[in-house]
Amino acid sequence: MGLDKIWVFGEANGDAVASITLEMLAAARELADTVEVFMAGDGDDYAEELGEHGAETVYSTGDLDGGLQGVAVAAAVANAIEEGDVDAPDAFLLGTTQDGRDVAARLSVKLDTGVITNCVALEADGDELIGSEPVFGGVTDVRTKNTSGKPGIFLIRPKSFEAEGVGGAEADTEDLDVPDLGAVGAAKVTNSHVEESDGPKLDEAAIVVSGGRGLGEADAFSLVDELASTVGGAAGASRAIVDAGWVPYSMQVGQTGKVVKPTVYIAAGISGATQHLVGMKGSKNIIAINKDPEAPIFAVADLGIVGDVHKVMPALIEALKSR
Amino acid sequence: MKVVVCVKQIPDPADPGALDPESKTLVRDAKLILDESDSYGVEMALQLVDAAGEGEVHLVSMAPNNETAGLRTALAMGAASATLISDEALKGSDALGTAKVLAAAIARQEPDLVLAATESSDGYTGTVPEQVAALMDLPSVTFAKSVAVDGGAAKVQRQTEAGYDEVECPLPALVSVTAGVVEPRYPSFKGIMAAKSKPVDELDLGGLGIDAGSVGWAGAGQEIVSIADAPAREAGEVIEDEGDAYERIVSFLDDLKVL
Numbered sequence: 076m077g078l079d080k081i082w083v084f085g086e087a088n089g090d091a092v093a094s095i096t097l098e099m100l101a102a103a104r105e106l107a108d109t110v111e112v113f114m115a116g117d118g119d120d121y122a123e124e125l126g127e128h129g130a131e132t133v134y135s136t137g138d139l140d141g142g143l144q145g146v147a148v149a150a151a152v153a154n155a156i157e158e159g160d161v162d163a164p165d166a167f168l169l170g171t172t173q174d175g176r177d178v179a180a181r182l183s184v185k186l187d188t189g190v191i192t193n194c195v196a197l198e199a200d201g202d203e204l205i206g207s208e209p210v211f212g213g214v215t216d217v218r219t220k221n222t223s224g225k226p227g228i229f230l231i232r233p234k235s236f237e238a239e240g241v242g243g244a245e246a247d248t249e250d251l252d253v254p255d256l257g258a259v260g261a262a263k264v265t266n267s268h269v270e271e272s273d274g275p276k277l278d279e280a281a282i283v284v285s286g287g288r289g290l291g292e293a294d295a296f297s298l299v300d301e302l303a304s305t306v307g308g309a310a311g312a313s314r315a316i317v318d319a320g321w322v323p324y325s326m327q328v329g330q331t332g333k334v335v336k337p338t339v340y341i342a343a344g345i346s347g348a349t350q351h352l353v354g355m356k357g358s359k360n361i362i363a364i365n366k367d368p369e370a371p372i373f374a375v376a377d378l379g380i381v382g383d384v385h386k387v388m389p390a391l392i393e394a395l396k397s398r
Numbered sequence: 399m400k401v402v403v404c405v406k407q408i409p410d411p412a413d414p415g416a417l418d419p420e421s422k423t424l425v426r427d428a429k430l431i432l433d434e435s436d437s438y439g440v441e442m443a444l445q446l447v448d449a450a451g452e453g454e455v456h457l458v459s460m461a462p463n464n465e466t467a468g469l470r471t472a473l474a475m476g477a478a479s480a481t482l483i484s485d486e487a488l489k490g491s492d493a494l495g496t497a498k499v500l501a502a503a504i505a506r507q508e509p510d511l512v513l514a515a516t517e518s519s520d521g522y523t524g525t526v527p528e529q530v531a532a533l534m535d536l537p538s539v540t541f542a543k544s545v546a547v548d549g550g551a552a553k554v555q556r557q558t559e560a561g562y563d564e565v566e567c568p569l570p571a572l573v574s575v576t577a578g579v580v581e582p583r584y585p586s587f588k589g590i591m592a593a594k595s596k597p598v599d600e601l602d603l604g605g606l607g608i609d610a611g612s613v614g615w616a617g618a619g620q621e622i623v624s625i626a627d628a629p630a631r632e633a634g635e636v637i638e639d640e641g642d643a644y645e646r647i648v649s650f651l652d653d654l655k656v657l
Contacts, residue, residue: 143538143539143565145528145538146532149532173541173559176524183493184494184497184529184533185532187494189493189620190492190493191620192523192524205623209628215626216626216628218623218625221620222619222620222621223620225619258535261571262566263566264563264565265564268563306656306657324543325560325561331522331577339654356631362650374633375633376633377634378646378647379637380636380637380643381636382639383639387643387647390644391648394644395657
């Protein structure tokens with residue numbers, strides 16, 4: 076085994092540990108002798124689940140009183156290392172999420188070391204980590220090694236690793252004190268809104284049906300919703316129609332949205348821009364419906380239908396409903 | 399109100415260039431253009447200054463070879479002036495090195511608000527804005543889908559995994575915006591003509607007071623070990639819809655036993 080210790084940034088959805096955190100724990104276990112978690116909030120609430128997935132200790136800041144995680148968590152980690160309260164890990168792993176990116180960027184300035192971003196695979200080389208990043212929409216792999224002489228900071232794309240419990244004991248919990256942040260910590264959350272729809276979650280569903288510009292108009296997205304609910308799947312969207320305001324960002328699949336790897340991905344009226352392909356190329360089976368035979372989506376589709384979504388989708392929905 | 403917008407000038411995404419296996423940097427032969435992601439920040443800044451009734455928009459960009467083509471597009475949209483940092487020693491800079499340069503250039507402007515895109519369309523590390531904020535000791539709100547300024551504070555809707563948060567942040571501050579925060583205007587002919595004579599302050603590292611050893615390849619602290627083609631996903635069966643293609647989808651799903 077290469078590294079002595081890896082720290083994984085912990086995130087939570089309510090009472091449960093976020094999938095990305097458990098995925099990174101699975102990767103970290105293979106690379107280091109000791110795996111620990113650092114997070115905002117109360118680590119006691121997650122110590123059992125994190126321990127089950129191999130974390131030995133959870134360092135947590137406690138409630139941030141509406142403050143954003145980036146500034147607070149990075150300051151707390153840098154402070155703890157500087158004060159000698161903790162031994163610095165050999166590497167930090169954080170998810171490519173809103174808060175993961177904020178913490179990684181703030182931490183990189185505190186420690187004056189770069190971030191290796193968009194990693195989908197990790198390997199140990201001696202006591203350093205190498206991260207693999209797909210570029211140009213996934214046609215080229217770039218492997219980058221931390222050579223800073225300081226702990227490497229790696230941002231990991233969701234769904235890069237399989238989360239798997241290993242029956243570990245409940246993790247120990249330790250406090251991570253947030254120093255006085257002054258004006259830098261002045262941004263406060265005043266209200267939170269949840270936009271997720273009913274049914275299975277987009278990044279967990281076995282079948283995902285996504286719609287794009289080819290639907291023509293916002294109202295036509297009802298075809299995507301209806302097909303998704305008919306097959307018990309989740310509805311997703313390309314960035315183009317999220318930007319156009321047809322559906323909320325929480326439905327976006329792609330580089331800047333969610334990464335999905337369902338058993339079946341159905342792309343309706345999506346041309347397959349790089350931005351989108353990055354988020355769904357890992358699906359086990361891809362079905363594409365698009366009227367342009369030259370659309371890039373057909374290059375990754377297992378089954379491609381060159382046709383009008385307004386004809387194919389209603390016929391498909393009716394056929395499935397009548398069974 | 400003074401708003402500084404970070405803009406990146408990138409190769410045309412339709413012709414993205416390639417990674418040179420020898421130098422391990424992006425080969426950028428063609429003219430650079432304004433990153434579309436940054437047009438949202440420029441538009442947001444122009445609208446915020448309009449709403450405030452006073453102030454101006456200043457652009458800051460780091461680019462090789464004193465490239466200004468993309469900056470001129472943003473100036474044509476309505477920004478008043480720009481700072482461009484160009485230096486051979488910046489080659490190979492990672493996101494942190496880039497942030498150090500941008501932060502030093504932005505600080506000279508003493509802005510009330512700094513705007514940036516959430517991530518560039520070519521590198522998409524998504525860390526530069528927050529690193530700039532950290533280097534400048536500014537509070538920040540990333541992933542904004544809506545921004546307003548009221549009573550000396552930015553009021554931001556920040557995207558989250560599940561939806562969005564309403565966040566308040568006193569100025570000065572940095573906000574990174576997503577595509578879709580506003581609809582960018584097209585530069586008018588008058589704007590394009592006016593942009594030709596707007597001031598662009600060109601600086602090198604010496605002019606910014608930055609040590610060349612802390613940026614570029616020297617400062618990156620990471621080494622590209624290899625660049626290789628990724629295994630391609632093979633295209634499958636493609637059929638033309640003759641009115642019965644839905645049946646093929648049904649049988650495809652049946653074979654997978656997912657229904």
